[in-house]
Amino acid sequence: MREKSIVILILLVIALTCSLSGALQRIDHMVFDLGQMAFSEPIPDDVLLVTVDEHSLDRLGRWPWSRQVHARLLDALCRARPAVVGFDVAFPEPQSPEVDERLAQAIRRCGMVVLPLVLETESMGGQVIESPPIPILRDAAAGLGRVGVRIDEGGMARSVDLEEGVGAAAWPLFAAELLRVGGEAPVVSAVSPPAEASYELVQDGRRRLRFAGPPGSFPHVSYADALEGRVPAAMIVGRTILVGAAAVGLGDQFSTPVSANALPMAGVEIQANVWLGLRTATLVREMPPGIAALFSVALALVPLSWLPRLMPSSALFSSLAWMLFPVAFSVLGLTCLQWWFPPMSAVLASFFAYPLWSWRRLEVVRRDLDFELRELAGSISGEDDPGQLSARKMGFEQRIAQVQTARQRVRQLEEQRRETLAFISHDLHVPLSCAVQRLESGADCRPEQLLPSLRRAQSMAQDFLHLARAKALDRKDMKTLDLIFLLHQAADELFLAARDRGMRIERNLPAEPLWVVGDFDAIERCAINLLQNAVTHGLSDSSIVLETERGHRGIDGSAREFVRFWVENAGGEYNPEQLSRVFEKFRRGKENDPAGRRPKGAGLGLYYVRTVAAKHGGRAGAEPGVEGKIRFWVELPLAEASMSESHGRST
């Protein structure tokens, strides 16, 4: 639960930040543009643009033309009885009284001419002023509307304000006036001058335009052709006519989202698009930022409802698929409800949902993994030191490797258990049941007959216990001890056994103590095992040599002083292959003893030696000596004390 709240919090921050800062606006615009292109409104056939194009300039000379020309055009158009004429040419200043009067007459005659009102920003001071047509024309016109469009941060004409004006949002749109005069839509607001003198620019009711197509999509004819009667009356009758400049160089050109190849759109065509949007009610409202942010957050959090239930790959794919949803949602809102919701914040936030969630999951998994590791280490401890786990710097791979090693260790333990069972069922069980059988038969149970197998079973069990204890040896419990004393003690232990076989143990041991850190009992048993081995397998009437030697050996990169002690005896032939294997488990030296002696013990003696040596950071080995002798050795690291203190204190 805590994990989930962390993810929710981070997603919340991402979604809100992106949404409110508008950082992803450009991408949002792209989505909008793609959406409007994919679902554009069909262009009706009752509209016609009459454009001042290059051809008209060729025919009628340089712009601006005499208003007489415009009057003639209006006469020509109105003869064909259009529904309404929008004359998107500004007449802010008088030209000459006669000409202005001539145009006013033409406008009045038509009775359905809408003139533009331009909101201009003064080049000095940046003050916005309203620039209506001269009064005579204004009085003659059937309507007056704003032709302004809103240019966004990217320089694109993207939206219009339904209401805009200096002092009050009082001026209707040019397109709205077209509709009103054409008798199609109710008046949005009456044209009335501002009640109070104010110089603030008021803008209200921003709507995004949905362009019907790239520039030139609306049916259009050349101004000159219309003026000179080359346009059939059928193209004009009953239609909404928009007159305006379209030639490059006349200004009044705008970049639009639908301008392919950066081809600008003429102002008059944008007005046509506004008119279409108003008529079909397809101008798009923008969702207020607060609500959009809430939507973004809600959409971004949705993946969390299924992420906890899915496995990584399906979770990934479902999250990627979900990223498309805000876009679809947005386009749907745009085309069906005329509401614009910028989707990219939600997309971005839901993009992060998966990695964030995965991160938290991985953390949980890591904790589980660590817990399991500790459990495993705990259950198999005694062999490996669990201190490795405390290294928090371990990477995931290492942790997994650790778990694998731990598992391997468990398998090894299983293997050991199997071996133990085999040992008990065979090596221990056989001599015991042998003895029981004899006792049960009742016939003759002389102790001499029973003792050997019972002793064998007992010594095997003991070997086994010793080995188990050796495997659990812990460095912490080791003490500094005198190896020489220990070796003497071991030799004493075997003295009688050796003498019984006519052997002598030669102690070539130094006079001074040699300190090693270790377990007295275990090392002593090692020495005893080696000596026992020599006594059992050696040739009778020979001598057994017990000797030590100090030396250096590189351990863990640093040369450490070590002591090697060995037991050497004449013991018949061992070939190298045999020598390399004598330290293995359940190996009983020479299985085919020529003397026919049964091997004593469980064959764990040398394995025990090797185990103990390893536990002390040393090693054990066997090698052929001189004159057919065989040498079993153990190397142990010397304690620090031995290096400085080579002479015993004698007080």
Next chain:
Amino acid sequence: MRIAYLEDDSEHAAMVYSWLHEAGYEVRWFVSGLECARIVAAERFDACLFDWSVEDLTGIEVMSRLRIKLRQAMPPVLFLTGRNSEEDVVEALNAGADDYLVKPFTQPVLLARLQAVLRRYADDALPQVQDFGRLVVDHGRRQITVDGQVVAMTERETDLALYFFQNTGRLLTRDHLVKVVWGLSANVDTRTVDVHVSALRRKIGITSELGWRLVSVYGHGYRLERLKE
């Protein structure tokens, strides 16, 4: 000599009982630790033979109870343990046991250990000169000879050697040796004890060849044993 014997394995107890009986000891066998503690506190015993644990108490608990009640009159305690583990032995020795035996043990070993602990508490005077054949220990003149040759030793080594020969067969802990040989006030490193014991072995030649064994008990103490032929 009265021996208190605590053991709950009747088969084993019967055998040990017969061994001790044959050797002339009067043995009282207990199965319950509580009863053992009660009786031993009330009556006089010369030595205790405690199994590691019986059903109601551990041998160490019985020993601790007795030690509180009897104080100086506490008889020597010999522990019998089935597990030959260092922790057990050290725990018993630290709790005040005099020696220990690991099961299974033989009659001679049991009797030898028992005699060794009993001797410490009896006041029988040692002979001035112990003659072990090749090895002669003269306590009066404070010298040890091997094959007629006097072994050259320092004062401290001589003290230690004589003390060992006075206590053959007994377990002498290092702490005890430090107290006796170096004196209570001495601040002696346990390793110093080891060094001196090693020196004894080397100088006198206390090895099985000479008929002696000097055994270290888990590095906790030493026992000088005569090798039985």
